[in-house]
Amino acid sequence: xxxxxxxxxxxxxxxxxxxxxxxxxxxxxxxxxxxxxxxxxxxxxxxxxxxxxxxxxxxxxxxxxxxxxxxxxxxxxxxxxxxxxxxxxxxxxxxxxxxxxxxxxxxxxxxxxxxxxxx
Amino acid sequence: xxxxxxxxxxxxxxxxxxxxxxxxxxxxxxxxxxxxxxxxxxxxxxxxxxxxxxxxxxxxxxxxxxxxxxxxxxxxxxxxxxxxxxxxxxxxxxxxxxxxxxxxxxxxxxxxxxxxxxx
DNA sequence: CTGAATCCCTGAGGATACTG
DNA sequence: CAGTATCCTCAGGGATTCAG
Numbered sequence: 001x002x003x004x005x006x007x008x009x010x011x012x013x014x015x016x017x018x019x020x021x022x023x024x025x026x027x028x029x030x031x032x033x034x035x036x037x038x039x040x041x042x043x044x045x046x047x048x049x050x051x052x053x054x055x056x057x058x059x060x061x062x063x064x065x066x067x068x069x070x071x072x073x074x075x076x077x078x079x080x081x082x083x084x085x086x087x088x089x090x091x092x093x094x095x096x097x098x099x100x101x102x103x104x105x106x107x108x109x110x111x112x113x114x115x116x117x118x119x
Numbered sequence: 120x121x122x123x124x125x126x127x128x129x130x131x132x133x134x135x136x137x138x139x140x141x142x143x144x145x146x147x148x149x150x151x152x153x154x155x156x157x158x159x160x161x162x163x164x165x166x167x168x169x170x171x172x173x174x175x176x177x178x179x180x181x182x183x184x185x186x187x188x189x190x191x192x193x194x195x196x197x198x199x200x201x202x203x204x205x206x207x208x209x210x211x212x213x214x215x216x217x218x219x220x221x222x223x224x225x226x227x228x229x230x231x232x233x234x235x236x237x238x
Numbered sequence: 239c240t241g242a243a244t245c246c247c248t249g250a251g252g253a254t255a256c257t258g
Numbered sequence: 259c260a261g262t263a264t265c266c267t268c269a270g271g272g273a274t275t276c277a278g
Binding site for chain 2: 261262263
């Protein structure tokens with residue numbers, strides 16, 4: 001990366017930075033253990049049922065899957081569709097906000113891949 | 120975001136995805152409580168001394184500052200310059216890799232700001 | 239099938255004191 | 259100035275069981 005690009009960012013972050021740090025704020029929302037894996041699996045296959053999603057993520061407990069999904073709902077990254085049938089049929093979907101988040105992760109994807117390979 | 124952009128990403132992540140998730144990998148490196156604040160302060164003012172950095176970050180303990188800096192060093196996001204004088208004089212600097220990481224955070228910055236304002 | 243309710247444990251992080 | 263060394267707390271997460 002060229003120095004100038006970085007300097008522009010410093011200038012931008014310096015002027016736009018409020019009392020809080022937007023990056024830290026974002027990280028709080030998606031930083032817990034299972035958020036990214038869940039969003040990831042929903043991205044690759046949207047509208048999955050609870051148990052299917054659980055199998056896809058792998059090794060996650062009911063407790064954590066439910067808790068994570070509830071938080072993702074609260075933050076409007078995921079929405080829950082309930083057919084209100086018996087037995088229940090529920091599917092989980094990415095919202096536009098969730099898709100936008102994943103889109104911003106493109107850079108982190110490349111960066112992670114790069115440093116993982118350079119070991 | 121248009122649907123097509125997202126679809127392209129899904130396709131890309133689907134094909135490039137190895138056994139591990141690069142995003143989760145990145146998050147492990149920068150996900151602990153003080154990493155972003157430290158990188159942030161170093162970006163705004165590179166080459167700070169230990170105690171100055173500590174004051175800038177605010178509320179961080181010696182234990183955590185040292186630990187975080189050591190990990191950032193290991194991951195080559197930060198390097199430590201020691202003058203080897205008595206009393207000691209040490210400064211911390213962002214590496215190119217560290218700057219690249221922060222650059223990738225631009226999207227997350229905007230995203231965090233957006234959802235914070237929409238509350 | 240989609241969870242909720244409990245109980246439990248580890249480890250991230252904090253408080254405090256000390257040092258070359 | 260730039261850290262170490264100890265000790266301690268608490269909350270994130272896991273295991274298990276139960277339920278509509």
